[in-house]
Amino acid sequence: MGKGSYKKLKGSQNFRQRLILATLSATPIIIKGIRANDMLPGLRLHEVSLLRLLEKISDDCVVKINETGTMVQYKPGILMGGRHLVHDCGESRAIGYFLEPLLVLGLFSKKPLSIRLKGITNDSNDPCVDTFRSTTLPLLKQFGVPSEGLELKIESRGAPPHGGGEVLLSIPNIQSLTAVTWIDEGMVKRIRGVTFSTRVSSQFENTIIHSARGIFNHLLPDVHIFTDHKAGPQAGNSPGYGISLVAETTSGCFISANTAVSYARAEDGGMEDEKGELMPPEDVGEQIASVLLQEIEQGGVVDTTHQGLLFLLCALCPQDVSKIRVGKLIPHGIEVLKLIRDFLGVKFVIKPDPSTGTVILKCVGSGLKNLSRKSS
Structure with a gap:
């Protein structure tokens, strides 16, 4: 151009x-x-x-x-x-x-x-x-x-x-960057997580953890969810609570799910005077555990929220073949693939893997180098 x-x-x-x-x-x-x-x-x-x-x-x-x-x-x-x-x-x-x-x-x-x-x-x-x-x-x-x-x-x-x-x-x-061949998603070996609460009772976190563990304990023993209750200036300006979970697999993949509960912003149709009902913490725990299990079930080396970033990193690699596996292609991931083609001229070969219901993508990177960095 x-x-x-x-x-x-x-x-x-x-x-x-x-x-x-x-x-x-x-x-x-x-x-x-x-x-x-x-x-x-x-x-x-x-x-x-x-x-x-x-x-x-x-x-x-x-x-x-x-x-x-x-x-x-x-x-x-x-x-x-x-x-x-x-x-x-x-x-x-x-x-x-x-x-x-x-x-x-x-x-x-x-x-x-x-x-x-x-x-x-x-x-x-x-x-x-x-x-x-x-x-x-x-x-x-x-x-x-x-x-x-x-x-x-x-x-x-x-x-x-x-x-x-x-x-x-x-x-x-x-x-x-270095090109990757990353198609083995492995088996989930442990689940880690952290809950947070600001300007509400710290008991909310224990309830979230209890209900999330209620689902995971049937499936694997190694589940640790930590709490992070903030008070005073570290708690920010609004009440809220939530949880972030990550499942680590035997091949070093991390699959995540997270949510947070708080009062709506004014532009989201919420009232400024904060009088709405928040979702109870036990429901939050159950819901997020189910979301994480769905992400794991879909397969792939990353969860759906990281699909776009994964494609972008592959496209920025040296002129070498990268090969990756994702669950199902989400609309955002497809849009990112189109933008990568338009800006970097990198095209991915997309091949469904019917035996697992996943998709394997291959591309040759654009060979982007950081020319302004001082080389030591």
Whole structure:
């Protein structure tokens, strides 16, 4: 694509993936018609916040938004990384929404990235910060990312609608990823988890654990779920509770499920005066245990929430064959595959495996190298 020519896109879908791929492939993009026919047209607060975050971690990137917010012009700059950065993620989406772009872009920055993110740590829309710690970071290690300098520290919790949580994310920068052959999902050998509660009785956590274990104890003995009850300033500004579970298999796969219960935000149709009924903790425990078992039953080396990230990492590998197995392809995963084809020119060979009901994907990576990193 010639310099100065913008790739034209339409609509508000897959906003994060478009920005990640545009940045890594150094492709300027224009997105038009963002919720043009909605009652509230244009970009949402979290999308603007994500653009501001990209400006913080890169040098010379240009973002232009028109008056109604229905059109964005984005010209990627050089990913710089950097230490002691701070970003307020706002209250319209959880910190999990911002973590995935940071993880991928941080790896290809000039300097290692360490950033403090403020906002909502656990909600029911986005993967919670515990799942990132237990599942997403080990996923990066499969692709040769060193564990030194890769961590997520939860300093305080924040539940919707008013957040108040803080996490500290550190990501090393690398020269390039390594291609993977990762098709053996193994058998589940243990289940780990962590519950959290803020501004409610800590007894809620024990109830969640008791009901989740009631299901798992029939299946395997090695189940440990830890509690994390926060009080005072570390509990954020809103009451809430929830759980993040991860099943570890004999071949080193991590399958996760998480949920959180809290009062609705105003824009989700909730009332600001917080008088709704919350789901009882025993139901939360049973429900999340069932969700995790469904994820395990589907097969594949990652759960459905990590499908898009897995495809992206495979596409960014050196020009070598990566081969992976997933459960069933979800719509988001298919969209990511299309975007990878459009931006990086990487096509996946998709082959169903009828004997297990899973899907095997193969691709040759785009050979992305981190040219701005100083090689030692």
